[in-house]
Amino acid sequence: MNQNSSIPPSPLNTAVLFLVFNRLDTTKQVFRAIREAKPPRLYIASDGARETKEGESDKVNEVREYLISNIDWDCEVNTLFRDNNLGCKYAVSGAIDWFFKNEEMGIILEDDCLPSQSFFWFCEELLEKYRDEHRVSSISGSNPFKYADNINGEEESYFFSKYNRIWGWASWRRAWSHYDVHMRVWPEAKKRKSHYVFFESKAERESMENIYQQCYEGKIDTWDFQWSFTKSLMMSVTLVSKKNLIKNIGEGVDATHTHHLPKEISDSRLENVSFPLKHPKEIIIDYNKDLHTMKYRFDKFGILKYVKEIIKKVLKKIHLFNEMKKIMYSFSNGKI
Template sequence: MMSDENKFIPPHTLNTAVLFLVFNRLDTTKQVFEAIRQAKPPRLYIAADGARTSKEGEAEKVQLVRDYITQNIDWDCEVKTLFREKNLGCKYAVSGAITWFFENEEQGIILEDDCLPSQSFFWFCECLLETYKNDLRVWHIGGVSTIPNSIISNDDSYYFSALNHIWGWASWKNRWEKYDVDIVNFPEYKENENIKDVFNRKLWQKFWLSNFEGVYSKKIDTWDYQWCFATWANRGISIVPTVNLIANIGFGADATHTTESDAKMSNRAKKEMQIPITHPSTIRINKKYDEYNFKYLFEISYFSLFLNGFKKQLKKILRFN
């Protein structure tokens, strides 16, 4: 399933477009850009939110990031930019950039400025974008894996999951077109108890309904819960690799949403996956692996969730942004 990172040899030239979401962190941007530069996508989309007027010196940082990328594209590729003059915030800047991307591409790969990919991540996504482009059961291809080798029961390169982690991912235009940043259909979804089709545990149902309610009532300012909602409302599932292909390098004081208190998630090393990919024999959510994500990974029992406040703890597990 995997090989040493420095031994990965691309099977062919990459044919898939990449959307690179950046903002004000030149240090992490340089590292992720170098991985993109090594992969040499034929089309590179760069989207950057505008600086916040309340943050002294941020305009200069934002400009440095934009200049660095545009001045260091040294391979043959088509470049498109979406550089915002005003700050829209995470909710509208990110979702708007992804919409812009899929207005130009039928399918593609999306990376934020703190999600450092292995090289095989690009070809993993490209293969599966082609494999499942006409299978509307599959909505999301992720790069993050939290499953240890000790519990993997076969040689498959990936499994199907209810969760669509967004630290490096890929999808299709016709799926993203179902995305609604305001999730106006949430009341009907809640009334029909459709969340039961996704999770059978009341704890998880309550958590997700609470967050969807926060988005719907505009009390939560984000973009990614809406992607979960769109996926589940359309009975979509996600792909998760059995080896971790993304290292999050964005934890710290400069992070917009990730902080040192969540730093345990940053310690997962990225690895390379062997190509060609080994496919599962059936398209079905692996409940064993999903249960591991819920119960075991962070050594948080259901009992401790109640003691410490389940919502706070679950956000550390599930909201990878």
């Protein structure tokens, strides 16, 4: 294999969990990428149709039949086809529980997250590299932001983030085993401020506490904020590709959550990472890149307040630095 090639270095050995529902169009696109990668074990999870949605049962069955009839490579197939609709919160979290009950580690794709081919091998290599590294809890191929391009001499293939990214990701049983969809420890964690280590700014803490509280009270039909909460308690980071290996193709009226994506994300290109991967020397959160992610996620929760706090911290550090210089100058000149 040539240096810096995007050609897969070997046959794929990692299992894939494919989460589907009622959208045949996007399912076909993502499945074609999975079929090209040829995972040796494929897990397909499908929530049941909603009784209140006329004709949805036919759509759900059409998706299931398409997938089963088009698996044409040597592959162990496992299915979790729900008879009743559980909703996003329980259908997805339950499917991931099922996946990691059977696999020590693996790749997770939803039916609207289109991967490039190198995404599969990117995950496979890093799942193995960080298998026993508890500071890393997930691997993400989603990076639509242009700020993370390799510039200023940065050569590493990925960086570390405090934020959760679930548009095409991978993880380990050892990390997911801490997950609790009901967030039972939230009241105690809130009292102890256990999550403050990841959310230093007051504005960000307030917004996340509001979201966590709503999840705890069952007011949000989702599973991913609970995963973010779990990761903050573990003080673990997400490994993020510097190339955008995932494109969200689910925008539209039929989408569960992504009815409208920001132009920066909807216009993002699908890329391939080069092999061999270049690894960072240390596991350190890249706060510069996280600032951009935070801006996208928390604008509506008070980004200006956050920026003001950052500025205050920087000015305080500059002040302390200048005071230290004065002290050192006085010491060197015998004034102390």
